[in-house]
Amino acid sequence: MSVVVSALQRAYDEVRQYSLALAEPLSAEDQGVQSMPDASPTKWHLAHTTWFFETVVLKPHAPGYRPFDERYAYLFNSYYEALGPRHARPQRGLLTRPSLEDVHAYRRHVDQAVAALIGKADADTLAGVEPLITLGLHHEQQHQELIVTDLLHAFSCNPLLPAYRPASSPGDDRRREAPSSAHARARALEWLRLEGGVVGIGHDGDGFCFDNECPRHDYLLRAYEIAHRLVTCGEYAAFIEDGGYERPELWLSDGWAAIQREGWNAPIYWIGEEGASDGNWQVFGLTGVQALDPDAPVSNLSFYEAAAYAEWAGARLPTEFEWEAAFDAPGIEQMTGHVWQWTRSSYDPYPGFRPLAGVAAEYNGKFMVGQQVLRGGSIATPPGHTRPTYRNFFPPAARWQLTGVRLVRDL
Ligand SMILES: [Fe+2]
Secondary structure (H helix, E strand, O other), rough: OHHHHHHHHHHHHHHHHHHHHHHOOOOHHHHHOOOOOOOHHHHHHHHHHHHHHHHHHHHHHOOOOOOOOOOOOHHOOOOOOHHHHOOOOOHHHHOOOHHHHHHHHHHHHHHHHHHHHHHHHHHHHHHHHHHHHHHHHHHHHHHHHHHHHHHHHHHHOEEEEEEEOOOOOOHHHOOOOOOOOOOOOOOOOOOOOOOOOOEEEEEOOOOOHHHHHOOOOEEOOOOOEEOOOEEEHHHHHHHHHHHHHHHHOOHHHHHHHHHHHOOOOOOOOOOOOOOHHHHEEEEEEEOOOEEOOOOOEOOOOOHHHHHHHHHHOOEOOOOOHHHHHHHOOOOOOOOEOOOOOEEEEOOOOOOOOOOOOHHHHHHOHHOOOOOOEOOEEOOOOOOOOOOOOOOOEEEOOOOOOOOOOOOOEEO
């Protein structure tokens, strides 16, 4: 087995195994539930990521491949119009069949076929399938984060407020670069000055990236200063205490309409009386209900809440370009591994953007309207998944992702 093949097989095995490890603490019932149209059951994520390999790698490139079940193409296609009709997203929770056991067998079937394909591939075949398998692995890592965030939302709808993992457990932090709990006392916020000028934005060089990170291009920035760390829960509690959710002058029009319509008066997983003092809030999270940690980065904010907080704080959200240019700034902290950071940039194609060829053309480009870019990565992002140029995106009202705030100010 060549070095390339064994490295690819090792990466494949590691990513596929990590999905199962994330699901390991969950019952079959936990893995079948869908709490809202935006969130999917764990079982669906486990099957859909498998369908991706079957559809993009095996069917076109493995001669004689026999699908595990032809009907799964309808059940587990997410949004690929070119691949035909599919089961409605809001009804994924109704799929009590196939069973979880069947989905595990589907995963094994596809894993064996992928191993057979790359094990006996000639150089040309390998050159063709390696980029597709790599894309499939990064795709599965994106769904690994969704397994966690979607499950957290489902658990938040259960009056028992179950814990996904015990507070003291190292959990899935085996490769984590940043701590997920027990935050040290947050230092007073410092502002780091950046001079701006023409900066390079986007991916270049070797290594994997998604099409939306390309092409690298020049961007002109004015001088600005950026917060050395993320906004904390304690700071966000002060915003609430100061009537943050009752002052329309702090909010974008759509945001003010959203909080009126939805009755929002705190982050989605905060538990407490309206106007509760900082010390009285509790927060529901992966370890169940915990007292609010005032030093932990605030999480699960919508873009609207992030923008209103920034306005209240006399600052603003960074553009994605300011964020990327500050990635290595001396003294900057918490750029990855805590919460995704909302930016003021709408999710648009970079100048010269071209979608990937083939089926993967639908991966990113068609979502480039009505969404905001987020940068960084969260405690649920698989270790090693993101880069400084990585562009995540969600609609401005989304609150079930692990999303927070970093501030910038004009000079
Ligand atoms: Fe997907």
